[in-house]
Amino acid sequence: MDDAQAKQTLLARRAELVGHLTEVEQQLDETPTKDLEDFSTERQGDEVLEALGQAELNELRRIDAALARVAAGSYGICLECSDDISDARLAILPDTPLCKTCAAKAA
Numbered sequence: 001m002d003d004a005q006a007k008q009t010l011l012a013r014r015a016e017l018v019g020h021l022t023e024v025e026q027q028l029d030e031t032p033t034k035d036l037e038d039f040s041t042e043r044q045g046d047e048v049l050e051a052l053g054q055a056e057l058n059e060l061r062r063i064d065a066a067l068a069r070v071a072a073g074s075y076g077i078c079l080e081c082s083d084d085i086s087d088a089r090l091a092i093l094p095d096t097p098l099c100k101t102c103a104a105k106a107a
Contacts, residue, residue, distance in 0.1 A: 001090045009094045014063045024053045062095040
């Protein structure tokens with residue numbers, strides 16, 4: 001995957017995440033119901049939304065780091081061993097900073 005393709009893919013996913021995070025934030029900001037049973041159900045839903053939002057924030061950080069690597073000209077190079085990250089791996093995980101071997105060691 002070349003840098004221009006990578007940047008386009010990363011920016012598209014970033015826009016998608018930002019849009020969804022805005023929706024999550026709006027849902028979490030809604031005034032809770034006064035009914036106790038409904039409040040309990042809403043609170044459980046809020047906890048799920050908060051966890052999803054946190055996961056998406058983490059992905060957003062990884063995307064921003066990958067975009068910084070694109071700008072620096074180091075995208076597709078493993079941060080641990082400096083080997084090239086395979087195109088197949090980048091196609092599946094465009095924000096990955098590690099090659100398959102180093103990712104396996106880190107897991």
